Amino acid sequence: MDDRATSTQQTPPEAIVHGGDLDAISRRYPDAPRPWIDLSTGINPVPYPVPPIPPASWQRLPAASEERALRATATARYGVDAPEQIVAAPGTQALLQILPRLRPCSTVTVLAPTYEEHARCWRGGGHHVSLTDDVGRLADADVAVVVNPNNPTGRLLARETLVSLAATLRRRDGLLIVDEAFIDLYPANASLATDLPPATIVLRSFGKVYGLAGVRLGFAISAEDIAQQLREQLGPWAVSGAALAIGMAALADEAWLHQTRARLVKDCARIDGLLSKAGCVAIGGTPLFRLVASTGATDIAERLARRGIHVRRFPAQPNWLRFGLPGDEAAWQRLTQALGDAG
Structure with missing residues (x-):
């Protein structure tokens, strides 16, 4: 890592719009009814x-044994060969900030459109970043980045495609990074973590499927030598005691995950029907969000916002909208009425 990218010319950070920006949307629409319904995230x-948190989790630094126990639980949940391959971090975003430090100045190709923080972090580390919508072009890079299933389109590349790509990159001393933030609700064999190819780092999010983004917990899965480098970069006590306790309980609860999958199938069918009636055309999605297109997307988003409902817009694709799922019947009814008004 001592020959990592050394560029010191700092460019201004790219302005990236994320979902969940309720402070900004509330300022823009001060007269919107409260509480806001935030459908802008996945x-x-x-x-x-959340289970009861032992008081000691708040009162002392996390013990190494607790972190190892979480990694063991994640090993079983994700079907990984050994706990030493897993890195626990305070959210996958923290890992995105660190990954560019592991390579010398490289050519990095990101399969796009996708979560824009990947490109931003690699550019910030002094690497040469390009975007492509052609999977074939990824093999020419030093580092290839794929979000699978993709955010926001929901595109899911076949495991065989990624394994082949990893093999090609390995022959050139390259690296494949696969962000599987939304894969928990797919069949286990959709994930590369269950039989990790060489020269591959898989990222797994905790907050998305478990609905606990504020816990700030995520994982990297890689060969043991890379995992150790990532742990060294994160430093000691990277994950809080409370996050360790919550993560262990949730990742071990297969019954809850099974029930959640079943509920989301029904919820997705319900929102698809509402969006279709509002004149939106489904173009992608995952069990946690739907991507639609409409020539009236801007007007729909404005009308929803004035009714206190926040959906994800895309400045580069103004006809796109991404909808998360309502959390209770009151939210469903507000969305139904607002979409009817917007239709």
């Missing part, structure tokens, strides 16, 4: 029930 609106 976070499960029905969260895992």
